[in-house]
Amino acid sequence: MSEDQKNASGxxxxxxxxxxxxxxxxGETSRPDKDSRSSGSRGSSSxxxxxRSSNKGMITGVLSAVVILAAGGGxxxxxxxxxxxxxxxxxxxxxxxxxxxxxxxVCPEPARLVSGTVVGTDADFSPVSTTATSALNAVVLSxxxxxVPESNVTSLGGETVEEIAKAPTSTPTPTVGPPVLAAGxxxxxxxxxxxxxxAEALGNEQASLAANxxxxxxxxxxxxxxxxxxxPPGNDAWLLGxxxxxxxxxxxxxxxxxxxxxxxxxDLYGSEGQIQAPGARGLLVAPGxxxxxxxxxxxxxxxxxxxxxxxxxxxxxxxxxxxxxRGIAPGGVEYLSPGAAPSNVQVMSGVDIQDPAAVxxxxxxxxxxxxxxALRIAVPGSTDAVVQVSLYGANGERKIPNGGVVTxxxxxxxTLNLEGxxxxxxxxxxxxxxxxxxSARVTRGSKAEEPTDFAWSPSSARLxxxxxxxxxxxxxxxxxxxxxxxxxxxxxxxxxxxxxVGKAVDVDMSGGTTSVIGLPDKSGGSAVVGYVVSxxxxxxxxxxxLGKQGRSDVSVVAIQDAAAGLxxxxxxxxx
Numbered sequence: 001m002s003e004d005q006k007n008a009s010g011x012x013x014x015x016x017x018x019x020x021x022x023x024x025x026x027g028e029t030s031r032p033d034k035d036s037r038s039s040g041s042r043g044s045s046s047x048x049x050x051x052r053s054s055n056k057g058m059i060t061g062v063l064s065a066v067v068i069l070a071a072g073g074g075x076x077x078x079x080x081x082x083x084x085x086x087x088x089x090x091x092x093x094x095x096x097x098x099x100x101x102x103x104x105x106v107c108p109e110p111a112r113l114v115s116g117t118v119v120g121t122d123a124d125f126s127p128v129s130t131t132a133t134s135a136l137n138a139v140v141l142s143x144x145x146x147x148v149p150e151s152n153v154t155s156l157g158g159e160t161v162e163e164i165a166k167a168p169t170s171t172p173t174p175t176v177g178p179p180v181l182a183a184g185x186x187x188x189x190x191x192x193x194x195x196x197x198x199a200e201a202l203g204n205e206q207a208s209l210a211a212n213x214x215x216x217x218x219x220x221x222x223x224x225x226x227x228x229x230x231x232p233p234g235n236d237a238w239l240l241g242x243x244x245x246x247x248x249x250x251x252x253x254x255x256x257x258x259x260x261x262x263x264x265x266x267d268l269y270g271s272e273g274q275i276q277a278p279g280a281r282g283l284l285v286a287p288g289x290x291x292x293x294x295x296x297x298x299x300x301x302x303x304x305x306x307x308x309x310x311x312x313x314x315x316x317x318x319x320x321x322x323x324x325x326r327g328i329a330p331g332g333v334e335y336l337s338p339g340a341a342p343s344n345v346q347v348m349s350g351v352d353i354q355d356p357a358a359v360x361x362x363x364x365x366x367x368x369x370x371x372x373x374a375l376r377i378a379v380p381g382s383t384d385a386v387v388q389v390s391l392y393g394a395n396g397e398r399k400i401p402n403g404g405v406v407t408x409x410x411x412x413x414x415t416l417n418l419e420g421x422x423x424x425x426x427x428x429x430x431x432x433x434x435x436x437x438x439s440a441r442v443t444r445g446s447k448a449e450e451p452t453d454f455a456w457s458p459s460s461a462r463l464x465x466x467x468x469x470x471x472x473x474x475x476x477x478x479x480x481x482x483x484x485x486x487x488x489x490x491x492x493x494x495x496x497x498x499x500x501v502g503k504a505v506d507v508d509m510s511g512g513t514t515s516v517i518g519l520p521d522k523s524g525g526s527a528v529v530g531y532v533v534s535x536x537x538x539x540x541x542x543x544x545x546l547g548k549q550g551r552s553d554v555s556v557v558a559i560q561d562a563a564a565g566l567x568x569x570x571x572x573x574x575x
Contacts, residue, residue: 099201099204100201100204100205100206101201101206102198102199102200102201102207103198103199103201103206103207103208103209103232103563104196104197104198104232104233104257105138105196105197105198105209105210105211105229105230105231105232106156106194106195106196106230106231106232106233106255106257106317107136107191107194107195107196107197107211107213107228107230108194108213108228108253108255108290108317108319108321108335109191109192109193109194109253109290110128110132110134110190110191110192110213110215111128111132111215111217111222111226111321111323111333111335112128112222112321113128113220113221113222114249114251114294128217128220128222129217129218129219129220129222129223130219130220131217131218131219131220132215132216132217132220132222133189133190133215133216133217134189134190134191134213134214134215134216135187135188135189135190135191135213135214135472135473136153136186136187136188136189136191136195136197136211136212136213136230137185137186137187137211137212137214137470137471137472137473137529137530138153138164138185138186138187138188138197138209138210138211138212138230138470139183139184139185139209139210139211139468139470139495139529139530140164140165140183140184140185140197140199140207140208140209141181141182141183141207141208141209141466141468141495141501141532142181142182142183142184143171143202143203143205144179144180144181145171145172145173145179145180146172146180146181146182147168147171147172147182147202148164148165148168148182148183148184148499149165149168149199149200149201149202149207150165150166150167150168150199150200151163151164151165151184151197151198151199151200151207151209152164152197152198153186153188153195153196153197153198154195154196154198155193155194155195155196155288156193156194156195156196156255156256156257156288156289156290157287157288158196158288161188161195162186162188164184164185164186164197164199165184165199167200168202171202171203181493181501181532182499182500182501183495183499183500183501183530184499185495185497185498185499185529185530187473187497187529191213194253194255194290195230196230196257197209197211197230205563206563207563208466208468208562208563209468209563210229210230210468210469210470210530210560211229211230211470212227212228212229212230212470212471212472212557213227213228213230213335214226214227214472214475214546214555215227215333216475216548216553217333218551220330221323221325221330222323222330222333223330223332223333223451223453224323224330224332224333224334224451224453224454224553225333225453225475225546225547225548225551225553225554225555226321226333226334226335226555227335227472227546227555227557228319228335228337228557229337229469229470229557229558229560230317231317231318231319231337231338231560232317233255233256233257233258233314233315233316233317234315234316234317235310235311235312235315235316236308236309236310236311236341237308237309237318237338238306238307238308238309238338238339238341238342238378238437239252239306239307239309239318239319239320239336239337239338239339240306240307240336240339240376240378240413240437240438240439240456240458241320241322241334241336241376241439241441241456242295242302242305242306242307242320242322242336243302243303243304243305243322243324243370244295244296244299244300244301244302244303244305245301245302245303246301247324247325247326247327247331247367248303248322248323248324248325248370249294249296249321249322249323249324249325250294250295250296250305250320250321250322250336251292251293251294251295251320251321252266252292252293252295252307252309252318252319252320253290253291253292253293253318253319253320253321254283254285254290254291254292254293254309254311254316254317254318255285255289255290255316255317255318256285256286256287256288256289256290256314256315256316257288257317258287258314258315259287259288259314260287260313260314261284261285261286261287261313261314262284262285262311262312262313262314262315262316263282263283263284263285263311263312263313264282264283264284264285264291264309264310264311264316265280265281265282265283265310265311266280266281266283266293266298266307266308266309266310267280267307267308267310267380268280268295268298268299268302268305268306268307268308269305269306269307269308269378269380269411269412269413270299270302270304270305270306270412270413271302271303271304271412271413271414272412273409273411273412274411275298275299275302277298277299279297279298280298285311285314285316287314295307295320303370304376304413304414304415305413306376306378306380306413306437307320308380309338318338319335319336319337320335320336321333321335321336322334322335322336322456324370324454326367326368327367329448329451330451331371331452331453331454332444332452332453332454333453334453334454334455334456334555335555336439336456336458337458337557337558338458339437339438339439339458339459339460339558340437340458340459340460340461341437342380342381342435342436342437343435343436344431344432344433344434344435344436345429345430345431346429346430346431346436346437346438346459347427347428347429347430347459347460347462347482347484347539347541348375348427348428348438348439348440348457348458348459348460348541348543348558349427349428349457349460349480349481349482349514349541349542349543349558349559350425350442350457350480350542350543350544350545350556350558351373351391351418351425351426351427351428351440351442351457351556352424352425352426352442352444352545352554353373353418353421353422353423353424353425353426353442354373354423354443354444354446355423355446356419356420356421356422356423358446359371359372359373359419359443359446360372360419360420361446362445362446362447362448362452363419365448368448370441370454371443371445371452371454372417372418372419372441372443373417373418373419373421373440373441373442373443374415374416374417374418374440374441375389375415375416375418375428375430375438375439375440375441376413376414376415376438376439376440376441376456377406377408377413377414377415377416377430377436377437377438378408378412378413378436378437378438379408379409379410379411379412379413379434379435379436379437380411380435380436380437381410381411381434381435382410382411383410383434384407384408384409384410384434385407385408385410385432385433385434385435385436386405386406386407386432386433386434387405387406387407387408387416387430387431387432387436387438388404388405388430388431388432389404389405389406389416389428389429389430390404390428390429390430390484391404391418391421391426391427391428392426392427392428392429392482392483392484392512392513392514393422393424393425393426393513393514394424394425394513394514394515394516395513396512396513397512398421398422398424398426400418400420400421401419401420401421402416402417402420404416408436410434418440425480425514425516425545426482426514427480427481427482427483427484427514427541428440428457429484437459438459439456439457439458439459440456440457441454441455441456441457442454442455442456442457442554442556443455443554444547444552444553444554445552450552451551451552452552453551453552453553453554454554455554455555455556456556457543457556457558458558459558460541460542460543460558460559460560461541461561462535462539462540462541463481463490463533463534463535463539463540463541463542463559464534464535464561464562465534465562466532466533466534466562466563467532467533467534467542467559467560467561467562468495468530468531468532468533468562468563469530469531469532469533469544469559469560470529470530471519471528471529471530471531471544471546472546473497473527473528473529474521475546475547475548475549475553476546476547476548476549477518477519477544477545477546478516478517478518478519478544478545479492479516479517479519479531479533479542479543479544479545480514480515480516480517480542480543480544480545481507481509481514481515481516481517481535481540481541481542482513482514482515482540482541482542483509483510483511483512483513483537483538483539483540483541484511484512484539484541485511485512485538485539486511486537486538486539487508487509487510487511487537487538488508488509488511488535488536488537488538488539488540489506489507489508489509489535489536489537489540490506490507490509490515490533490534490535490540490542491504491505491506491507491533491534491535491536492504492505492507492517492531492532492533492534493505493531493532494519494520494523494528494530494531495528495529495530495531495532496522496523496524496526496527496528496529497526497527497528497529498526500524500526501532502523502524504532504534509540511538516545519531533559541559542558542559543556543557543558543559544556544557544558544559
């Protein structure tokens with residue numbers, strides 16, 4: 001069943017330019033958030049206050065856990081340095097519950113055109129085109145008893161944009177038997193600024209939510225399709241695929257949805273090693289704002305760029321808006337999202353490859369060297385990495401013509417082209433005895449005189465239980481699953497716009513294969529807005545692949561981790 005394409009059962013336009021203010025000597029753009037709808041002020045002041053306090057509560061919960069850990073660590077350090085007094089007693093190590101906090105997904109604003117000459121890292125924006133459309137699709141899953149948690153869409157500053165579900169009057173306990181799932185759904189179009197999708201915890205379990213921001217245009221310099229899943233904020237992220245060579249524009253957007261200022265530092269790596277850029281340190285991102293950094297001001301002319309985003313203070317969400325312009329011909333646009341942390345094994349799904357002869361002919365034309373499928377690899381440490389790359393398609397493993405082995409020097413970034421591989425959808429597995437990062441480039445369009453587009457599939461973690469995937473409501477949509485080794489089973493159930501979760505479909509997959517599942521527009525008469533995905537057996541990996549009928553548009557979104565349950569931390573107390 002894994003070798004066939006399976007069918008799952010079961011536009012208004014408008015652009016808005018955010019206000020910007022110059023900040024610091026580095027010249028980055030810091031933009032206070034505004035509502036993603038002109039009618040966003042309809043939420044009451046009391047609801048806005050609650051949204052802001054909820055976001056603050058999530059951050060406070062995290063800081064409380066850090067304090068507990070720090071206290072425990074301090075006790076250990078103290079007892080290791082000071083002799084224990086006579087009669088001293090060390091109590092049994094116990095597990096302390098960490099309260100579940102509010103779940104958040106931070107969504108960037110739609111793609112916007114960078115105009116003017118690059119000065120420092122300043123990012124000046126202008127309207128995109130007359131055909132640009134954008135949409136935010138958010139899904140919040142219920143607990144096993146069918147109770148949808150209190151949830152909403154807000155601006156970065158906490159102002160309510162749209163309510164998804166009200167606070168439940170009670171939280172029923174799940175009964176014995178299969179779960180009875182439901183969902184809360186929101187759709188916002190057009191989107192004008194960064195937004196936050198949030199949901200409260202239920203029964204000390206974090207809520208499961210997912211949100212997808214999609215952008216599309218058929219004209220202008222940013223012609224193409226770009227899509228990303230909204231991210232939970234954090235303090236450490238890696239982004240691969242950036243390019244600042246001639247005709248390529250990479251803008252890093254860092255959003256802070258907390259009430260705590262964030263100080264951000266960027267570590268930049270290129271083909272020759274780490275790039276020392278004084279303006280990449282100590283970037284202040286104010287609460288409720290987005291800071292945009294034109295990476296050409298920090299690393300000009302770098303065709304292979306990896307960015308490590310680190311923050312102290314408030315957690316942040318980061319994406320890179322990457323676009324290509326070949327002369328006056330647009331070459332596509334995409335959001336680059338964070339992938340898996342450095343590891344000895346990296347896996348990417350949803351890597352579609354076109355006809356190899358057409359790809360080779362296109363790559364031979366001036367300016368089209370990056371219009372080919374490829375694997376981008378970064379090694380952050382000082383030790384060289386010998387990376388073995390394998391491709392798994394519908395009928396098993398496919399050999400890479402160049403052998404699939406590449407040596408990457410420590411502290412550098414390199415690219416392995418996947419030319420000569422038969423057309424099809426693949427899962428890419430890369431491994432080494434040295435930790436590294438990886439992301440796969442997907443391209444569409446085979447003629448230089450016609451529009452082309454590209455996407456990047458970041459590495460992701462193996463699938464487990466109950467991953468929630470939000471999908472756009474229009475266009476071509478498919479789920480791509482890969483099992484590099486062994487055997488695995490994938491289960492997927494549709495979530496529809498009326499809040500229902502359909503019957504799950506199971507797919508048994510043999511090792512070394514990739515299965516692509518086409519997604520229908522509707523299920524049970526209602527629009528499909530998401531999927532609940534689970535996997536068992538040997539490691540399974542997955543991605544959402546998007547396109548537009550009759551166009552070369554493409555975007556790939558990795559499936560995010562599932563929501564975390566009740567967590568515990570060890571606490572040691574002595575006297």
